[in-house]
Amino acid sequence: MAADLQKWRRSLPIFPARGKLLKEIKARPSCVVVGETGSGKTTQIPQYLLESGVGTSGVVAVTQPRRVAAVSVAKRVAEERGCQLGSEVGYAVRFDECYSSETRLKYMTDGMLLREAMSDPTLSRYSTVILDEAHERTVHTDLLFGVVKAAQGKRRGDLRVVVMSATLAAEEFSLYFNQAKVLYVQGRQFPVEVLYAAEPQQDYLHSAVVSILQLHCSMGPGDILVFLTGREEIESVQGVLRECQSMFPSNWQGIHVQPLYAALPSHHQQQVFKPAPQGCRKVILSTNIAETSVTIPGVRCVVDPGLVKARGYSPVVGLDILSVQPISQAQARQRAGRAGREAPGSCYRLYTEHTFSQLRENSEPEILRCTLTSVVLELLAMGMSDLLTFDFMTAPSEEGLVSALEQLCLLGAVEGREGKEGVRLTALGGKMATFPLEPGLSRAILQSSVSVCVSDYVCSCDCCCRREAAAKKWCVWQLCSLWTLSSSLLPPSETRWLLPTRRFHSPHGDHLTLLAVYHAYTAASGKKAWCRENFIHQRNLRAALDVQPQLVELSSRVGVALVSNSDSRTVRRALLDGLHCQTAEHVGGGRYRTLSSRQEVFIHPSSCLFHVRPHPPCVMYSQLVHTSKCYMRNVSVIEADWLAS
Numbered sequence: 001m002a003a004d005l006q007k008w009r010r011s012l013p014i015f016p017a018r019g020k021l022l023k024e025i026k027a028r029p030s031c032v033v034v035g036e037t038g039s040g041k042t043t044q045i046p047q048y049l050l051e052s053g054v055g056t057s058g059v060v061a062v063t064q065p066r067r068v069a070a071v072s073v074a075k076r077v078a079e080e081r082g083c084q085l086g087s088e089v090g091y092a093v094r095f096d097e098c099y100s101s102e103t104r105l106k107y108m109t110d111g112m113l114l115r116e117a118m119s120d121p122t123l124s125r126y127s128t129v130i131l132d133e134a135h136e137r138t139v140h141t142d143l144l145f146g147v148v149k150a151a152q153g154k155r156r157g158d159l160r161v162v163v164m165s166a167t168l169a170a171e172e173f174s175l176y177f178n179q180a181k182v183l184y185v186q187g188r189q190f191p192v193e194v195l196y197a198a199e200p201q202q203d204y205l206h207s208a209v210v211s212i213l214q215l216h217c218s219m220g221p222g223d224i225l226v227f228l229t230g231r232e233e234i235e236s237v238q239g240v241l242r243e244c245q246s247m248f249p250s251n252w253q254g255i256h257v258q259p260l261y262a263a264l265p266s267h268h269q270q271q272v273f274k275p276a277p278q279g280c281r282k283v284i285l286s287t288n289i290a291e292t293s294v295t296i297p298g299v300r301c302v303v304d305p306g307l308v309k310a311r312g313y314s315p316v317v318g319l320d321i322l323s324v325q326p327i328s329q330a331q332a333r334q335r336a337g338r339a340g341r342e343a344p345g346s347c348y349r350l351y352t353e354h355t356f357s358q359l360r361e362n363s364e365p366e367i368l369r370c371t372l373t374s375v376v377l378e379l380l381a382m383g384m385s386d387l388l389t390f391d392f393m394t395a396p397s398e399e400g401l402v403s404a405l406e407q408l409c410l411l412g413a414v415e416g417r418e419g420k421e422g423v424r425l426t427a428l429g430g431k432m433a434t435f436p437l438e439p440g441l442s443r444a445i446l447q448s449s450v451s452v453c454v455s456d457y458v459c460s461c462d463c464c465c466r467r468e469a470a471a472k473k474w475c476v477w478q479l480c481s482l483w484t485l486s487s488s489l490l491p492p493s494e495t496r497w498l499l500p501t502r503r504f505h506s507p508h509g510d511h512l513t514l515l516a517v518y519h520a521y522t523a524a525s526g527k528k529a530w531c532r533e534n535f536i537h538q539r540n541l542r543a544a545l546d547v548q549p550q551l552v553e554l555s556s557r558v559g560v561a562l563v564s565n566s567d568s569r570t571v572r573r574a575l576l577d578g579l580h581c582q583t584a585e586h587v588g589g590g591r592y593r594t595l596s597s598r599q600e601v602f603i604h605p606s607s608c609l610f611h612v613r614p615h616p617p618c619v620m621y622s623q624l625v626h627t628s629k630c631y632m633r634n635v636s637v638i639e640a641d642w643l644a645s
C-alpha cells in the first residue's frame with residue numbers, strides 16, 4: 001500500500017516541478033503558488049518541504065478555510081507518509097485537535113491559527129505558514145495575511161509564507177507580499193467533461209433529483225457528488241430519494257445517500273470518505289464545504305445547481321443574513337474539479353452556459369460582506385489597537401469597523417475613544433476573545449458566570465457537567481456547547497411537529513428546548529434507544545457534549561467559574577446580555593420587527609415557537625436567514641422590560 005501511494009505521489013502533475021518549487025520557496029520569505037485543482041498543491045508541497053528538512057526548525061502549518069478539508073487532508077497525508085495521525089502529521093480544528101510534540105506538519109483551519117496568533121503574534125512555533133485556498137478570501141485567511149506579514153516584518157524574518165491558490169488571479173497576493181514570486185504548477189490530473197443545461201431550470205432541487213436518478217441508471221461505476229445550499233435542502237432531497245427507493249426498489253436500491261454539511265460533527269463528516277456498501281453507489285449531498293481541497297474517493301460525477309448559501313452583511317438590519325446566491329465562476333471550477341481526482345470525470349451544471357458566463361469571476365472577499373464584530377475583537381486581542389494601521393489586503397469599510405466597535409462597546413468588550421483609533425479591550429473583552437464563539441455567546445457565558453450567581457457549586461470537570469444536567473440545572477455554557485451543533489441535533493423542521501421531540505418543546509423557546517433535550521438524554525438509561533425513539537442524532541449530541549470540557553477549560557484559563565442556575569428566566573436574561581442587538585417585537589399577524597433596525601422578520605418554521613399562539617410579544621434570536629422571507633432562527637421568548645435594565 002505504502003509503495004503504491006509513493007508511486008501515486010510521483011504520478012501527480014506537481015511532481016516534475018518538485019525540485020524547482022523547493023528551490024524557489026526556500027530562496028525567499030514569501031511566494032505564491034498557482035495550480036489547477038487536483039495538481040497536488042495541498043497534499044504534496046507541505047511534504048516536499050518536510051522532506052527537504054524545513055520542518056526541523058519549526059512546524060509547517062497549512063491552513064484551510066474548512067474543518068472537513070483540514071481533517072481529511074491530514075489523514076490522507078499521514079497515510080501517504082505511513083505515519084499515525086497525530087504523530088509527524090496532525091490537525092487542529094475548532095473543538096477537535098490531533099497533534100503532539102512530534103508533529104512537524106499541521107493542517108489547521110485558518111481560524112485556529114488566528115487564535116494561536118492572539119497569544120503568540122509572531123507564530124514562534126512555526127517555520128512556514130502555507131495559506132491554502134487563498135482565492136476563497138475568507139475573513140480568517142485575510143486576517144492571517146496581515147498577521148504573517150506583520151510577523152515577518154517584526155522579529156520573524158525567518159518565517160516563510162506560501163500562498164496557494166487555484167485561480168490565476170495571483171497578482172493581488174504577489175503585490176501584497178512585496179512582489180512575491182508567483183510559481184505556476186502546470187496541469188491537472190484527470191480531465192473533467194463539463195455539461196450545461198440546455199435551458200434555465202425552474203426548480204433546481206427537482207432537476208438535481210432527476211439528474212441523480214438518471215445518472216444512477218446511465219453511468220458506469222463511480223459516486224456522485226451533488227452541491228446543495230443547506231441542511232434543509234439536503235434532507236428534503238434525501239427524503240425524495242428515499243421515497244423513490246421505496247416505490248421502485250428494483251430501480252433505485254443501489255443508491256447510498258451520505259449528507260455532508262458544516263454543522264455535522266467531524267466524525268460524521270468523515271463517513272463520506274468511506275467506500276459505499278458493496279454493490280451501492282454513494283450519492284453525497286453536500287453544501288459548499290466539499291468544494292475545495294477535499295478528495296472524496298470514488299466520486300466521478302458532480303451535479304452543480306450553481307448556488308450557495310452565504311452570509312452577507314445587511315446594512316438595513318445591521319447584522320449578517322444568510323441567503324442563497326449564485327456561485328462565482330471560480331467556485332464552479334472548484335466544484336467540477338472534485339470529479340477528476342482519481343480518474344476522468346464529468347460535471348453536470350444545472351444552468352446554461354450563458355448563465356455561467358454571467359457569473360462573477362471570483363467570490364467577493366468575505367471581509368467586505370460580513371459584520372466585523374468578531375474580526376475587530378480578534379484584532380484587538382492581538383494587540384492591534386489602531387485598526388486603521390492594520391495592513392488589510394482588502395480593507396473593509398470604515399463604517400463597518402465603526403459599527404463593529406459600537407457593538408463591542410455595547411457588549412462591554414471595548415472602551416476608549418469613540419472611533420477606530422486608540423480603543424482598548426476591557427478585561428471582559430479579553431476574556432471574550434478567548435472563546436472560539438461569537439462575541440455575543442462568549443459574553444452570555446461570562447455574564448452568567450459572574451453575576452448570575454444562584455449556584456450551589458462551581459463546576460470544574462467533565463463529570464460535574466453531567467451531574468449538573470442530571471439535576472436539571474440550567475447552564476448557559478452547556479447551552480452554548482449545544483448551540484455549536486444545534487442545527488444538526490434535532491430532526492428536520494418539516495417533521496419536527498409530528499415527532500416525539502415535541503414533548504421537549506419549551507414555552508420559552510428553542511434555547512431551553514435544546515437544554516431540555518440534553519437533560520432528558522442525560523437522564524435516559526438506554527441512550528441509543530432513547531435517541532432512536534426521539535429522532536435525535538446521538539453522535540451529534542455526543543459531539544456537542546464533547547465541547548463542554550473545552551469550554552470549562554477555557555473558562556478556568558480566564559479565571560472564571562462556570563455556574564448553574566435554578567431557573568430558566570435567569571438563563572434567558574444572561575443570553576439576552578449577549579443577544580440584545582438581536583431582538584424583535586411582534587407587530588401583528590406573526591410579523592415581527594427587529595428592535596435595532598425595524599426590519600420585518602418572521603419566526604422560522606423550525607422553531608418550537610412557530611406554532612405558538614398568541615405570538616410571543618418580544619423575542620431574541622441567534623440568526624437571520626433569508627429565503628422567501630427574512631426568518632429568525634433559534635428564537636426565545638423575552639420580556640420587554642428586560643431590555644430596559
Ligand SMILES: Nc1ncnc2c1ncn2[C@@H]1O[C@H](COP(=O)(O)OP(=O)(O)OP(=O)(O)O)[C@@H](O)[C@H]1O
Pocket residue numbers: 012035036037038039040041042043044072073076166189292293294295296297337340341342
Ligand atoms: N483522501 C484522498 N483519497 C484519495 N486520493 C486523494 C486524497 N487526497 C488527495 N488525493 C489525490 O491527490 C491528488 C492531489 O490532491 P491535492 O489536494 O493535493 O490537490 P490540490 O492541487 O491541492 O487541489 P485542490 O486545490 O483542488 O485542493 C488528488 O487529485 C487525488 O488524486
